């Protein structure tokens with residue numbers, strides 16, 4: 001059998017299930033990281049420094065994720081031999097059409113300037129964080145998602161992970177779901193190996209279960225990305241009470257009718 005675990009641009013998927021294509025979500029992010037220096041440690045609040053995932057949701061229609069991460073200093077060196085340090089990782093998210101068209105051609109410095117120019121009224125310490133970022137590790141990313149997965153006829157070819165359910169990174173669930181696939185498929189194949197199950201039936205069971213949980217989490221991750229760039233204007237308290245009263249009044253009017 002063949003398992004296509006070959007990432008979001010999967011060649012296996014393109015040949016086997018060419019009708020399942022990723023689509024552009026209309027949301028983009030600029031991702032960066034800054035080494036956790038004593039200066040940043042003194043400036044930033046404790047929950048930015050202890051691994052907590054933090055979402056900063058301003059009044060404007062954009063969003064900033066911040067967390068502390070232990071990572072290799074040089075990402076091109078194998079993890080086992082790499083020097084590890086603490087970094088503050090950040091992802092600035094906004095609607096793709098609010099960014100310049102050629103953002104993928106921007107240098108790291110230009111990306112930093114762009115993010116800061118969009119955070120004018122934000123806390124100055126956040127500007128310091130962006131300014132101190134590691135220029136080798138800043139990049140733009142246009143978010144894509146898989147559509148709802150329809151059933152297909154199972155065979156000795158199957159897929160797992162991003163190859164079949166690539167999702168936006170906004171729920172932190174892509175790798176987790178890939179591992180869930182790997183566990184489930186391993187269990188199904190073990191039952192084939194022990195003679196309890198026929199191969200195509202086992203693959204079909206795996207695909208059926210995988211589609212159900214993958215469709216659910218891909219949908220959540222898509223909504224999270226879209227919601228991050230929606231401008232929710234929360235009306236002042238007094239106005240909110242008024243609109244609730246009006247809604248109740250119209251509902252009771254409908255009941256009476």
Ligand SMILES: Cc1cc2nc3c(=O)[nH]c(=O)nc-3n(C[C@H](O)[C@H](O)[C@H](O)COP(=O)(O)OP(=O)(O)OC[C@H]3O[C@@H](n4cnc5c(N)ncnc54)[C@H](O)[C@@H]3O)c2cc1C
Nearest residue numbers: 005006007008160161162163169172173174175176177178
């Ligand atoms: C910014 C960002 C943040 C994220 N944060 C999280 C998070 O917090 N939590 C989470 O769960 N997920 C997160 N994800 C998602 C996660 O990275 C992916 O969902 C996960 O890596 C998918 O695993 P995979 O094994 O399917 O694919 P990959 O990790 O992409 O691995 C596929 C492998 O196949 C190899 N390959 C590709 N083509 C071929 C070929 N033709 N022949 C041989 N090998 C090939 C590739 O080199 C690669 O090693 C994030 C993603 C992004 C972009």
